[in-house]
Amino acid sequence: MADFQSPKGTRDFYPDQMALRRHVENIWRKASVDCGFDEIEGPTFEHLSLFTAKSGPGIVSELFSFRRAGGSDDYALRPEFTPTLARMAAARAGTLSVPTKWFAIPLHFRAERPQRGRLREFVQWNVDLLGSEGAAADCDVIACAALALERLGLKPTDVRFRLAHRGASAAVLTAAGVAGEHIGEAFELLDRRDKLSPEEFQTRAVKLGLDDAAQKRFAAIAGTKLPVSASMNDVAASLGVGADVLAPLAELSEKLNSLGLSDWCQWDFGIVRGLAYYTGTVFEVHECAGKERAIAGGGRYDGLVELFGGPKMPAIGFGMGDVVLGLVLADKGLLPKDGGQLLPRPDVFLISDGSDAAEKTLPKLVMQIRRAGLHARHSWKATKNVGKLLSDAGKCRARSALILGAEMAEGAVAIKDLDGGGQRVVPLEEVVATLLAMTGANTSTVSKHD
RNA sequence: GCGGUCGUAGCUCAGUAGGUAGAGCAUCGGGUUGUGAUCCUGAGGGUCGCGGGUUCAAAUCCCGUCGAUCGCCCCA
Numbered sequence: 274m275a276d277f278q279s280p281k282g283t284r285d286f287y288p289d290q291m292a293l294r295r296h297v298e299n300i301w302r303k304a305s306v307d308c309g310f311d312e313i314e315g316p317t318f319e320h321l322s323l324f325t326a327k328s329g330p331g332i333v334s335e336l337f338s339f340r341r342a343g344g345s346d347d348y349a350l351r352p353e354f355t356p357t358l359a360r361m362a363a364a365r366a367g368t369l370s371v372p373t374k375w376f377a378i379p380l381h382f383r384a385e386r387p388q389r390g391r392l393r394e395f396v397q398w399n400v401d402l403l404g405s406e407g408a409a410a411d412c413d414v415i416a417c418a419a420l421a422l423e424r425l426g427l428k429p430t431d432v433r434f435r436l437a438h439r440g441a442s443a444a445v446l447t448a449a450g451v452a453g454e455h456i457g458e459a460f461e462l463l464d465r466r467d468k469l470s471p472e473e474f475q476t477r478a479v480k481l482g483l484d485d486a487a488q489k490r491f492a493a494i495a496g497t498k499l500p501v502s503a504s505m506n507d508v509a510a511s512l513g514v515g516a517d518v519l520a521p522l523a524e525l526s527e528k529l530n531s532l533g534l535s536d537w538c539q540w541d542f543g544i545v546r547g548l549a550y551y552t553g554t555v556f557e558v559h560e561c562a563g564k565e566r567a568i569a570g571g572g573r574y575d576g577l578v579e580l581f582g583g584p585k586m587p588a589i590g591f592g593m594g595d596v597v598l599g600l601v602l603a604d605k606g607l608l609p610k611d612g613g614q615l616l617p618r619p620d621v622f623l624i625s626d627g628s629d630a631a632e633k634t635l636p637k638l639v640m641q642i643r644r645a646g647l648h649a650r651h652s653w654k655a656t657k658n659v660g661k662l663l664s665d666a667g668k669c670r671a672r673s674a675l676i677l678g679a680e681m682a683e684g685a686v687a688i689k690d691l692d693g694g695g696q697r698v699v700p701l702e703e704v705v706a707t708l709l710a711m712t713g714a715n716t717s718t719v720s721k722h723d
Numbered sequence: 724g725c726g727g728u729c730g731u732a733g734c735u736c737a738g739u740a741g742g743u744a745g746a747g748c749a750u751c752g753g754g755u756u757g758u759g760a761u762c763c764u765g766a767g768g769g770u771c772g773c774g775g776g777u778u779c780a781a782a783u784c785c786c787g788u789c790g791a792u793c794g795c796c797c798c799a
Contacts, residue, residue: 278772278790287733328799334724335797353799381799386724389793468795550799566798592799626757655752663759678757691759 282385282393289612294396296608296615297425297595298378301398304421305376308413310400313375315357321347323356327550327580337382337393350382353592354399355574356581362403363583372405374413381594390566390597400571401590403578408524411554411573411589412532418558418569418591419537425598426607432568434534435541436501436525436556439572442542444518445494450487459491464545466495497542501526502535512542525554550574554589560601568601569593613670620647620712622666622691623675627657631677638675638686638704645705647712666691673711675704 279285286294302312321338338349351357354377362369377399387393400417402410415434422432442463443456451459462469462477469477478488490513499508505523509516516523522540529538538556546555553573560568571591578586602608609615623639625631635651642649650669652662659676666674676687680698688707689696699707 281790324799332799335799355799383798385797387791391798546799570799624758657757658755659758660756660760665759667759674759676758687758689758694759696758 280393282387284392284394288616291612292615293599293608293612294595297598297602298396298398300424301378301421301593302376304417304424305398305400308374308417308420310374310376310402310417313358313361313377314379315354315361315377316351317380318348318350319357319360321349323360323581324349324352327356327359335384337384351379352381352383354379354381354397355401355577355590355592358399358401358590359577359581359583359588362578362586362588363581366578366583366586369404372410373403374401375403376400376417390600392596396595398593398595399590401588403588404586406575406587408521408528408554410587411525412528412534414571414589414591415529415538415556416532416534418571418593419534421593422537422558422568425602427602427605429536431561431605432537432558432601433561434538434556434558435498435544436538436554437540437542437544438521438525438554439551440553441519441521442545445512445514445542446491448512448514448518449490449494450483451491452482455481460545462491463495463543466492466543495543497540499540500535501529501538501540503540508540521553546570546572550577552576556591558593560604564604565600566597568597616670617648619650619666619669619671621649621673621675621688621708622669622671623649623651624659624662624666624677625651625657626659626676626678628678628681630681634681634701635677638677638701641705642708645709647705647708663689673708675708 284290305312318339321333321336324332324336332352333349336349336352338347340347358375358377362373362375378396379399380394381397382394385391385393398421400414402414415436419434439460442460446456446459446463447453458477459481462474462481466474474492475488478491483491494512497512499511505516505519505526508522509519512519529535541557544555544557546557551572552575555572556570557567558569559565569591571589573587573589575585575587577588578584599608621642623635623642625635639649639651650666650671652665654662654665656662659678663674671691673691674689676689678687680686683700684702685698685700686704687696688699688704688711690711
């Protein structure tokens with residue numbers, strides 16, 4: 274056992290785990306690009322004030338913040354990407370096209386107590402659309418998230434987008450008897466309903482000025498989950514409001530239906546999220562059976578860019594972390610148990626029989642093959658046992674083996690197709706061309722997500 | 724920040740009337756039969772998470788600490 278342990282809440286990524294991580298990241302990236310988002314990145318650490326500007330001074334205890342020895346500036350490792358995004362958008366606000374569609378796949382750091390689905394260092398996919406209001410923009414980012422989840426192998430029966438709209442929810446609460454000045458507290462109560470005892474819930478409901486009947490309506494609203502394909506009249510009726518106050522939902526519903534996303538989504542009036550920030554649509558992605566924490570969360574935050582010194586610019590986005598997603602995927606059997614299955618396969622594995630001619634030729638041949646753009650490996654073992662060496666080739670899942678043996682006398686080598694099993698003798702000078710022809714056939718059918 | 728459970732080789736784990744550690748797999752090597760393999764054989768690798776205490780003697784008992792895990796707080 275080594276003397277050092279990794280810091281609390283961090284992970285070491287050995288090749289197998291790294292392959293799994295890249296698998297997910299590659300699908301995120303491809304989905305983003307396919308949906309028309311451009312990748313950006315910012316610094317891993319920012320001025321501490323950038324984060325307190327958004328989240329208040331209370332956030333500091335949740336951050337890894339630091340000051341350079343001898344310096345006087347306070348920094349913090351980024352706990353989220355949104356402030357960086359907003360800073361970057363504000364700095365170029367005048368020249369950004371509308372809408373601006375950006376995504377990032379950065380590492381984040383939070384000084385929290387690690388738990389299932391929550392670590393101190395994690396990767397979070399961020400997708401944001403700036404400069405455009407309305408349901409079409411909201412649904413554009415939701416569609417991007419859904420596309421990635423679908424490509425990861427998840428189905429609408431596995432995960433669900435739970436959507437709500439701040440404006441619509443506020444109207445519903447008002448209709449239920451919550452006074453205007455208590456809407457904020459009502460959202461908070463909605464958010465925390467599952468964590469409070471019935472007594473505590475009632476105490477707080479009374480403080481909001483709700484009588485018994487209103488409390489019942491409030492609890493009913495919090496538990497309301499309906500398909501987004503339901504008619505607005507039905508939704509309105511079940512919430513006890515007129516259909517007109519649900520206009521924002523009607524727009525969302527129409528767009529989601531036309532994008533073929535209805536199966537992935539449902540209305541959930543218990544969804545509130547980040548009390549201070551969101552201004553319109555809010556959503557979370559959860560495992561359908563309610564296991565695990567939220568896979569992703571996001572919403573509309575129209576005051577965002579302005580908060581960081583830019584012009585007023587509407588914004589909608591979401592974040593999806595790798596930790597909970599990984600748990601859900603593993604639980605559904607959508608990640609190989611052995612991450613090694615996702616490591617890049619060598620196009621060829623070179624084996625020498627140990628003769629002088631073979632030993633001399635092998636390194637030259639390896640370099641020649643690599644220069645041609647192929648993935649070539651060779652054994653580092655001392656054994657001359659061809660069987661053991663072929664076993665090596667099989668372990669790293671090489672597509673073919675190139676055996677430098679007796680055929681060297683005629684200036685030729687044996688190439689064995691490790692997938693098909695066939696073997697043929699090829700003159701040395703034709704090796705590269707032969708391998709290119711073999712792998713050309715392979716790569717054309719395999720590179721789905723590159 | 725607060726509680727429950729846990730910590731022996733890279734992995735899965737054995738190892739209690741306390742007597743300074745073992746197996747399988749994996750890794751590395753040798754041999755045999757020229758082809759992903761079989762068989763034979765050898766090696767490396769752990770101050771039992773770390774630090775104290777009790778004891779002639781601690782992987783084992785006690786305390787602390789660090790980490791993992793589950794829950795509470797929080798969750799951008």
